[in-house]
Amino acid sequence: MSQPLWTARVLTLFPEMFPGPLGHSLAGKALAAGLWSLEAVDIRYFAGDKHRSVDDAAFGGGPGLVMRPDVIDAALAAVTGAIGPDRARPADEPLIYLSPRGRPLTQDRVHALAAAPRVTLLCGRYEGVDQRVLDAWSVEEVSIGDYVLSGGEPAAIVLIDACVRLLPGVMGDAETLAEESFEGGLLEYPQYTRPQEWRGRKVPEVLASGHHENIRAWRRAQAEAATRERRPDLWARRQAPSAVKEGKSR
Numbered sequence: 001m002s003q004p005l006w007t008a009r010v011l012t013l014f015p016e017m018f019p020g021p022l023g024h025s026l027a028g029k030a031l032a033a034g035l036w037s038l039e040a041v042d043i044r045y046f047a048g049d050k051h052r053s054v055d056d057a058a059f060g061g062g063p064g065l066v067m068r069p070d071v072i073d074a075a076l077a078a079v080t081g082a083i084g085p086d087r088a089r090p091a092d093e094p095l096i097y098l099s100p101r102g103r104p105l106t107q108d109r110v111h112a113l114a115a116a117p118r119v120t121l122l123c124g125r126y127e128g129v130d131q132r133v134l135d136a137w138s139v140e141e142v143s144i145g146d147y148v149l150s151g152g153e154p155a156a157i158v159l160i161d162a163c164v165r166l167l168p169g170v171m172g173d174a175e176t177l178a179e180e181s182f183e184g185g186l187l188e189y190p191q192y193t194r195p196q197e198w199r200g201r202k203v204p205e206v207l208a209s210g211h212h213e214n215i216r217a218w219r220r221a222q223a224e225a226a227t228r229e230r231r232p233d234l235w236a237r238r239q240a241p242s243a244v245k246e247g248k249s250r
């Protein structure tokens with residue numbers, strides 16, 4: 001193997017959901033080419049009782065079931081090999097629980113995750129996972145957006161897809177990556193292709209002018225206008241990066 005393999009390890013009650021969409025297109029080709037690998041681990045395998053139960057009612061009441069800490073602990077111990085009381089594991093291998101309670105996933109975090117040798121992703125169903133096992137393993141909670149999914153699996157697929165396209169050899173064109181949305185804190189400029197006129201709508205003239213300096217300036221202005229209008233949060237962070245980064249909102 002000429003380059004290190006990036007591995008996504010997913011703990012789930014639905015291992016058959018993987019690779020799913022990740023077996024197709026760019027990520028699927030890279031998987032087949034050995035540029036990354038996927039391990040889907042069935043949490044139910046680690047259930048200790050004869051009914052193979054992985055969840056139970058929430059203390060304090062309320063609807064839905066909570067995933068048991070002993071089962072998740074056994075699964076994490078088996079896959080990471082960390083069995084001591086402190087649950088020590090390699091510092092460069094992130095351990096993430098996908099949850100709407102998590103910190104929002106950003107392109108910066110995706111870059112860091114893609115640079116790690118392996119990420120372990122815990123997917124919850126039902127009402128979530130017992131907090132004690134998350135605390136005991138210092139699990140990082142990550143959300144893919146302010147909406148609630150029926151489980152962590154689609155979120156894990158999103159996170160893996162975002163990482164895989166950044167791996168060396170997957171996309172090919174480093175310039176494409178440098179110009180896309182969120183790189184440099186801006187949304188991307190709009191794109192056009194042939195035909196040059198379609199249903200009375202023309203491609204902006206500057207793009208067909210061949211004047212590279214003007215094209216760069218136009219694209220920059222478009223990126224800034226879109227960011228200001230659609231994502232005032234990103235725009236504010238660009239204007240005053242230190243104030244926002246210091247976590248004044250948290």
Ligand code: ADE
Pocket residue numbers: 098099100142143144145146147148149150151152155
């Ligand atoms: N599980 C359920 N909803 C989620 C979200 N928004 N992000 C990550 N994991 C989730």
